Amino acid sequence: MATGNNSESMRVVMAYHERSKHHLNRYAAGPEALDWDAQPNPFREFTGSPRRILPLLTEETAVPFAALSAVRSQPFTLQAVAQFLELALGLAAWKEYGPDRWALRCNPSSGNLHPTEAYLLAFGVPDLEDGLYHYLSRDHLLEQRWSPDAEQHGSGVYVGLTSVAWREAWKYGERALRYCQLDIGHALGALRYAAGTLGWHLRLRGDVDDTRLRSLLGLDRSGDFAHAEGEDAELLLEILPADTMSSAIASPAALPGQWWGQANRLDAHPLYQWPVIAETNSASRMPLLTPDPLPPDPWPARKKSGHTAASTLIRRRRSAQRFDPETVMAADDFFTLLDALLPRSDLPWDIWPFTPRIHPILFVHRVSGLSSGLYALPRTAEGEPVLRMALHPDFSWEAVATAPTHLPLRRLYSGDVRSIARTLSCHQAIAADSCFAVAFLAEYADSLKCGAWHYRLLYQEAGLLGQILYLEAESLGLNGTGIGCFFDDAVQEILGIKDNRLQSLYHFTVGHALTDTRISTLPPYAHRELNIHTGETS
Template identity: 45%
Template sequence: MQDTPPAELPPDLPPPSVADLVRAYHRRTKHRFERYAAGPETLDWDDQPAAFRHFEGVRSIPLPLAEPTQQGALGEALRRPFAAPVTQHVPFDLASLGACLHLALGITAWKRYGPDRWAVRANPSSGNLHPVEAYLIACEVPGLANGLYHYEPEQHALECRARHLSTGSLPPGLHIALSSVMWREAWKYGERAFRYCQLDTGHAMAALRYACAAMGWSLTAQPQLDNHLLASVLGLDRLADFPARRAQATELEEAEVLLSLGLDNSPAPVPTARALRAASSSAVWMGTASSIDRHPMYHWPVIAEVAALTREALCTTARQSSLALPPGQGGEHENAASGEGPGFAEVVLGRRSAQHFDPAFRMPRTAFMHLMSRLMAQPAAPWDVLPAVWEMHLLLFVHRVEDLPCGAYLLTRGTAGNALQQRLNQHYTLSPVAGLPPGLDLQLIAAMEAPALQRLARSLHCHQDIAAHASFALGMLCEFDPALEASPASYRELFRQAGLLGQVLYLEAEAMGLRGTGIGCYFDDAVHEMLGLEDTHYQSLYHFTVGKPRLDERIETLAAYTNRETAVSTAPNVTAEPIMSTTEEASPEMSPRFQRISAQRAAELIQRHRQASPPTLALFDTRDRMSFDAGHIAGAQFLSDASFGQIMAGLPRSTPIMLYCFRGNASQTWAGMFADFRYTEVYSVDGGHDALAAALAQPAAPVPAGPPGELSASLRNFLSARGFTQEKLNEAREHGLTPLMHAAWRGEVALLRELIALGADVQCRNADGNTAVWLACVAASEEAVRALAEAGAQLDSRNDTGATALMYCASSAKPAMLALLLELGADPMVTNFDDARAVDLCASLECLNLLRHTADLPT
């Protein structure tokens, strides 16, 4: 569903302003209980956007790593306790520059789990997708010729993108520019991706500011330079250097911000637009960008639209009143000069996102209050990298903090906190918390019983357990309307400010032995409605959790740069940031705790349960009352907000739950609610009522018998390693994958045949609506596809976007698999939901030749 503007505006209304259009983007990309923001219906986890970009045909300069054991001023800066003040300036050279970039944007470890391997970086990213790219502009600095350099984190090296033959009036100094490959986020998150790119930019700005501060260097944003100029200076508008594959948009980078370094105790240079243009006009350009995604499956035009709307230079003079930091909140905290605690490099290189929290852990009150104090804006790093500071207050869900009642709290940050408190007082009676450190204004909004608060936090955060199991979760309430009225470019700044605050949370939590996780998936307006905020003066732009992590010992931790002479000091084995996960920074918590199943599979389950005495399945119709009364599936109960509580009260948690709606969307929200209340077996029917009714009208398939005998040792080990049991061979776990799907995905043909013989369902669909046939095609296992076809698997099963395995093979340039499916009888005339056939999606000439005969046939 998308927001649809009226066909014509009334003649007496003025056209919408740029700020209005930005608001419209923000509104349409909100997650709601009834639907999520528009995004991809399926993901090919084996064909993700490239995580690293490099430029071919350029000179590469390897950089030294951050090594705390080295001697001299640099080693002392890396070993300095994280909370201690900086007392010296590290001289600038390639060693200190390499350490700075490693601490800010470099790889800190590699993770491995089974066949999957992924990098962890110093700067966090939504989904571990890392849209941020960094460039350096050097002018008369030691060790670098004048020119433009691209930082390549995979090799920790600088790639010379351009040589500046003349620097003109450009003052000597070093500048770091950030850009976003927006497709990396859009690939997974669709229209909401622009938000996440700005959050990631804020995280990267904060990571750079922390790293520069450790060296004793300043870092200053240059908001007076608009994105068009910055794109030209960085060569991002040289389209020939970013060759398009299927779509140009997937390859391009969006210029974000220019940051100037003040080195060796000198103020940061301030480059003018004229000086940057002059230096760029003398550039000798080199290199061609590597591909990000050769075969994108979707296109989200609204991202380019909002990017264009927010590209102007920031109107800092119009916002001067917002730039001043609140009085009485500057200076160092009492703990900052203690000289105790872990070293700076240890904290930064050990930062991870928690994937699971220990719900038994209670955070000491002193630690909580210290962390809250560190979140107050200061006229120092990292806050001083922000070109402007808008009011941003924190809504806290305090679950487990010693001597602090469970409940919702408000921490005001800034001079306008009273205005927000007055709004909340219209619906709640706020109570100040006693015994606070100086400068903190923490108010209790409402005390709640722990289970109720956990349910609320989980539901608001897209049904993620991580929001309920942490010591606390929070949402960042930002001044939204005032910022947009000052400048539409402030939309980017708001998210960047939220990302910077998230980076403070990450590192401060890490320094005290805890861990944080950023959350970008939450139901926007449900948060506002909970507080009684009816307009858009304040909007919640980013959420976060902090607690004690539960570590996954199955995941290996590998060194970041094994081919370098200097080893990197990394933290011990900790939780991972796998790119194949589904939460912000890749937490498995987003994996559905219910199963989406096809109508055919649902019909089989219904028929099986009807044979039991008494029937054990609880079937619910979530459509409106009129539709239910007009006709529903036999045995279904009508489910609504009014009846939900009463139904649950008399329904044991072991009861299997199945829900259907009109088309299969709303039933997923209801399924998530049942899963929230710990029902262990919950199904949402894809296709809804009509598809299920049609499937039930077909003759009942025979119910397969249970496992006839002992499992082979190989299969027992295979199931155990993935958390499955012999008794539930059709159980769907992470990403909706069953044991059969895992075997197909890995091309384990012997195990796949054994599972089929034991009665595994060959028609099951995963979270994206794909079957084992699709996954066998991903593995390019012809034998697996044949085995599934022989077992009766439907070759033309369509996933949630209407795509078939045949379409996947055509679009992924897999001619051998395409030929096999055609041989086995796959239908090339099937269309997806965009009315495209397999021939329309061919990514190679071989595939096109196999399907060319279908091009002109009528559908």
Template identity: 45%
Template sequence: MSDIPQNPVAPDNPLAAYHARTRHRFEAFAEGPGQLDWDAQPAAFRHYAGAPVALLPLAADRFERPFGDLDVPPATPIPADATSLGALLELAFGLSAWKSWGPNRWALRCNPSSGNLHPVEAYVLATGVPGVADGLHHYDPEAHALEGRALVEADGSHWLAVGLSSVMWREAWKYGERAFRYCQLDVGHAVAALAYAAALLGWEVAPLTLPSGTLAGLMGLDREEDFPTGRFSFTEDEEPEILLAIRAPGIHAPPAGPALLDWIAPASWHGSPSAIDPSPGYRWPIVDKAARFSRRPADALPALHPVFPRLPALPPHATASGAAQIIRQRRSGQRFDPRHTLPRADFYRMLDALLPRPRAPFTAQEADPAIHLLLFVMRVEGLPTGLYLLPRTPDAAIPCDIGTPRPAADFAPDCPAHLGLVQLAALGLQEVQRLARSLSCHQDIASTSAFSLGMVADFARLGSEGHAYRSLLREAGIVGQVLYLEAEAAGVRGTGIGCFFDEPVHQAFGLAGTRWQSVYHFTVGTPVTDARIETGPPYPQRQQEDS
């Protein structure tokens, strides 16, 4: 496979240069803060003081159905109104629990985030949705409420969309120059979380192509009176990320970009954003540069409808657990028990669910599939330990030059042939463990699990469009969200790993050149629960009123 051309990325591509600069290396980590003051971390929640607040019902349990049934729309999709919108936002971006240990207390959310820092903010744009005021609303996950940012007069139309932004400083505070990567991974997780929540209701989520400037104006992120420029303004800025149309009964597609700006133009604006961090100790200009070069230009091309390969339908899921239950119980495993082995059927089901099909959450991604998986298989029942490759599309030609590839179906007859799973190198358990651990920044969670993996992106997709870099990272986040929920449904647990040694990963799998780049790692295994950490309900103050 080594004779496949690499199509190297142009060295003057500023985003390829950013990605190369922010690699971790064995001899040094990417630039970041030297120390952290956990008592002065950025605010986890943003509020708009003075905006009208509308509490949303905690209604997700009313629409519960088995997680395994999400591939099949319900016979009667749920109508869009304040109650069903509340369920959508609750399962996409709402709180899933409160954790406490001694005097420390912190919230977990249904959408995961690097370091639990949550840069993603969600906005609802609605008109003609019963029980929801027409206009732009900021979603407050802490109270499960809508804050009315810009209210408009009813015009008889019926449409619904969700806009996402990122407060990049929340990630940069901890991760320095690598923060832009993590923000885009988090946006991908958030997009997938929204798509799964919509599927529960029988709704669909579709990305809309808008120039970044249009999206900023639509969500009020360019308002000088709310986000003034200044020495420390970078801590308060929200980067416009993506607008997603919600398709539901009686709800039509939003108008085109210019018409959306016309819709919001006469609005009355309310509320002022709360501060994220009034006194930062560092600044990372390259994060702002990566954001600037990857924004969609004013002449952005129309939305691309991803092309998915023809694949067999997913097999029935073994779990009888409800989708809302699985979504809420999702956690990042902190430790794994190496004494446990993952059943082979569960492993195949997880990999099969990662293949891109015209189903949630992949229908919400912005471009053709470009992420493929390098696997460290350690404790999968009846499967030899070693390094494996999972091409997520049949036409992928990934030049992993470390030996003679062996189709897994040759030595594991029950392995579905359409997976295309290939063993690249047969290694002993301890050797795979050492490799997995060392390549994921020496973290035990990468080696004590059943399997871990690295996601590689095809950087030939970057071309001349800077926004493609965001799309690649977001697709990795979408894949990660599938792994999180599939792991929970299989009775195990996943953890996203943002820290890995990029180039050593490529070397270990025989990837040369610059076309294939590591973007995200993940690990799945049997979790070890820390009994010292207490878990409480997400909205204890509202349990009575919504029961």
């Protein structure tokens, strides 16, 4: 991990975190009203860019979700790249209710607003011209942004992630930066699982800092964004075959070539400005990163079962809107979900080359054989003493006798915590009607001392944990939903936290979702097939 400390940057980031907190008596600064008819366009596109329509999956993948770690590596082909993008970031369905119609994607997003954009940098992929492409999920196609002047030698495939903060700020105001980073974590998980269906690894290219990534993705081309909302550079990932964990290819650099495309404007009439978001983005920009030295897996390998195709499970994932308050979850399923959150060298944790800093606090409501109450799951050996020192001194820290011996699950308090969970999560019923809810606590102050960019990493790790819960819950016939709205300091007070060593960054809840039958579900790409047959473009 890169080290160093910029005290001014850290001050800016910590000040942002404090001012973007929700409180029991007031919420963080946000718009006073929303005009849903004026919602920003959820799809970025580049007018004038050559377009390459990608093939769609015509049948489910043969690989079960439980066997993703054992898939034989597939070659880089246009079909394989298309499958990867469709299952990671493509549309899962359209929803329709009366005159309203909206898209759902494979990667979850706060408020379904999708600030995350993806770019493909490809060299040596058959039937795909070398260059940089923007992925337009609405139509499952690539928009070519750049092609090199000279022929490139060798092959390499990369994915760049960016954020359009305004998509979140339009609804959530100053808190939007938090949600953008959670969504980067969601996308990391979605990309890693999708890569697993092809036997590919993903590796974070820490040798590309913010400035270089902006240049590589064309984000610094101000003329291309002259009348459009800008994008913030986030991360660059390299796709590697399953039998390769490191690349001999030098880090990609901006090269001479031809650029195409003008970014579309997403919101023609923005009513608010939130300058603190840009200020905090600037203060937390990513430097060159060196992965942390990680010890061998401290946990035994996971035992997975099930025959559901990975593509089926990925595409049916939904964020639950309402839970059945009577469903009781099996204890074995509960332990299976928690075991999936423990960091290992296996998929999907091999995408995260940093020491884990997030620890779940669980509000258990209805798990068979387990008393209701408050529980902790320290995800590292070093994390447990940090939690013990910072949390309420009266917590019991009992080991859960029925849990697997390797699972570091600790009971803190026994009792009905449904009303507490609901109140803390902005009075939302989903936090109480589920089988259990989670508050993801971050080792906050010590992490930021190592650099202000750790603020992004903490949220991204929390988002990755959320994506794991989403898919693992689906594999057990359950459902999850992320909760970004919670009363920050009230969470800390309930848990006995008196300083900023720990901060709650994300809430999540798991149970049995109730479906609103008034809402119709439509296929994701029927419109594209119609447009292709009629010769129209979307």
